[in-house]
Amino acid sequence: MAFVELEVKEHIGVLTINRPEALNALNDEVIRQLDQVLDSLDLSVLRCLIVTGAGQKAFVAGADIAQMSGLTKAEGEAFGKLGNDVFRKLETLPIPTIAAVNGFALGGGCELSMACDIRLASDAAVFGQPEVGLGITPGFGGTQRMARLIGMGKAKELIYTARNIKAPEALSIGLVQAVYPAEELMAEAEKMANRIAGNAPIAVRACKKAINDGLQVDMDAALVVEEKLFGSCFETKDQTNAMTAFVEKRKHDPFVNC
Numbered sequence: 334m335a336f337v338e339l340e341v342k343e344h345i346g347v348l349t350i351n352r353p354e355a356l357n358a359l360n361d362e363v364i365r366q367l368d369q370v371l372d373s374l375d376l377s378v379l380r381c382l383i384v385t386g387a388g389q390k391a392f393v394a395g396a397d398i399a400q401m402s403g404l405t406k407a408e409g410e411a412f413g414k415l416g417n418d419v420f421r422k423l424e425t426l427p428i429p430t431i432a433a434v435n436g437f438a439l440g441g442g443c444e445l446s447m448a449c450d451i452r453l454a455s456d457a458a459v460f461g462q463p464e465v466g467l468g469i470t471p472g473f474g475g476t477q478r479m480a481r482l483i484g485m486g487k488a489k490e491l492i493y494t495a496r497n498i499k500a501p502e503a504l505s506i507g508l509v510q511a512v513y514p515a516e517e518l519m520a521e522a523e524k525m526a527n528r529i530a531g532n533a534p535i536a537v538r539a540c541k542k543a544i545n546d547g548l549q550v551d552m553d554a555a556l557v558v559e560e561k562l563f564g565s566c567f568e569t570k571d572q573t574n575a576m577t578a579f580v581e582k583r584k585h586d587p588f589v590n591c
């Protein structure tokens with residue numbers, strides 16, 4: 334049974350969590366399959382990855398509560414590490430990632446979306462970290478990524494109260510970058526992915542790394558991170574192609590990712 338599906342459309346990958354009968358809840362098998370699919374991505378071809386959920390109702394309705402309900406402390410910690418390692422792999426994937434949030438994104442689902450670079454939501458999307466109402470903390474990076482994305486005060490409010498929010502509020506607090514009618518969400522996500530894929534891949538990847546790595550260190554060190562990644566773009570075919578074309582007042586050739 335494929336709980337995680339991958340469709341490749343030229344330079345764009347669409348990864349779908351496919352367990353709609355349980356609103357795409359993440360059990361350990363789903364997480365392991367997610368890990369395998371991430372490892373299988375052909376990064377010489379792909380320039381952007383869209384992550385979404387199967388069905389009309391949910392992106393991912395969280396970690397699997399039935400499976401978690403009987404865990405011991407040690408098993409709980411191991412489950413948290415399994416999810417954290419895979420979500421970190423997604424977060425640090427060299428290519429940009431877009432979460433197309435098509436419905437409930439609760440608990441581990443909200444955390445999955447936050448491990449992506451950009452979140453686009455349907456007008457039916459619902460976000461939240463309901464864990465404290467279930468006697469646990471967010472366990473797949475929610476306490477850390479939400480505070481970094483929307484600020485400490487708002488993250489604490491949402492996590493302590495376990496309050497769910499709808500797409501317009503998620504937009505207003507910066508948790509998502511745009512909201513679309515449900516039937517337009519995937520087309521809009523693909524439009525953005527194709528726009529990203531039309532830019533020089535080495536430069537786009539370097540921007541992702543500069544932003545991610547730079548935010549972990551102080552400004553002086555962050556600017557050194559940027560300088561090095563900036564330098565790494567020079568002498569690539571894509572840089573010479575684009576800059577030569579600009580100087581010669583013509584359109585550059587398609588980018589070739591080297």
Ligand code: DAK
Pocket residue numbers: 354355356358359394395396397398399409410411412413414416437439440441442463464467469470471472473
């Ligand atoms: N887990 C397992 N099954 C789920 C599920 C979930 N999170 N969410 C939904 N389902 C299943 C339902 O049990 C139901 O199954 P059947 O009864 O049909 O067999 C089916 O999906 C349809 O759900 P409903 O019948 O409930 O559908 P409704 O439209 O009535 O309600 C809902 C939709 C999203 C409001 C509701 O399903 C719901 O409240 N679901 C739970 C949402 C939730 O609380 N999610 C957060 C889970 S906690 C950690 C690691 C990880 C985590 C924490 C710590 N460490 C190890 C430290 C993460 C925690 C979480 O994600």
